[in-house]
Amino acid sequence: xxxxxxxxxxxxxxxxxxxxxxxxxxxxxxxxxxxxxxxxxxxxxxxxxxxxxxxxxxxxxxxxxxxxxxxxxxxxxxxxxxxxxxxxxxxxxxxxxxxxxxxxxxxxxxxxxxxxxxxxxxxxxxxxxxxxxxxxxxxxxxxxxxxxxxxxxxxxxxxxxxxxxxxxxx
Numbered sequence: 146x147x148x149x150x151x152x153x154x155x156x157x158x159x160x161x162x163x164x165x166x167x168x169x170x171x172x173x174x175x176x177x178x179x180x181x182x183x184x185x186x187x188x189x190x191x192x193x194x195x196x197x198x199x200x201x202x203x204x205x206x207x208x209x210x211x212x213x214x215x216x217x218x219x220x221x222x223x224x225x226x227x228x229x230x231x232x233x234x235x236x237x238x239x240x241x242x243x244x245x246x247x248x249x250x251x252x253x254x255x256x257x258x259x260x261x262x263x264x265x266x267x268x269x270x271x272x273x274x275x276x277x278x279x280x281x282x283x284x285x286x287x288x289x290x291x292x293x294x295x296x297x298x299x300x301x302x303x304x305x306x307x308x309x310x311x312x313x314x315x
Contacts, residue, residue: 173308177301178249180228180235184298184312200275200298200312204228204237204251206267212240216268219255225305226251226270234297240270244305252305274300277309 183203204226212219222242228249229238235249244250253270277298299311 169306170308173301173303173306174310177303177306177308179310180230180249180300180302181233182298182300183234183315184296200277200296200309202272202274202298204235205270205272207237207240207270209266209268211237212268214240214242219268222255224253224255224270226253226272249302250305251302251307272307274298274307274309277312279312 184200207226219240219242225241225244227238227241227245228235228251230236238248244252251272251274253272256269256271296312297315298309299313300307301310
């Protein structure tokens, strides 16, 4: 094999890996179903990456009554959270270990919280929908609006994978 072919292979493989990493998020944005979730914002700025809003969606806290599985069985496992629309927002319908055959659902993981603020009647699920990057200088403004009444997040969902496409005040 000549040096030219080795060089082409060495350049092509990393590019193909990077392109493959973009397929799922881009397919979700293009073909996913758009849903609106109630959210609350936290920290508006990252020194290295710019302004963003760290968000926590209301569907991240699930009442234990919606979870029929034993708590020890869901620890460190993927969960599928089926969502249903109630008014303007989507809310948790049910939680399962099995992927739903139809309807809107998100794939997440149970997140054990051991702090004093954790409520005993709720479980926390991480959907990896926790940051949304925004225009430079608008993070503090959005943060202040969130303290006065909350935010809503628009999320595209495809096959249990979600991508936050917009954050706006209620």
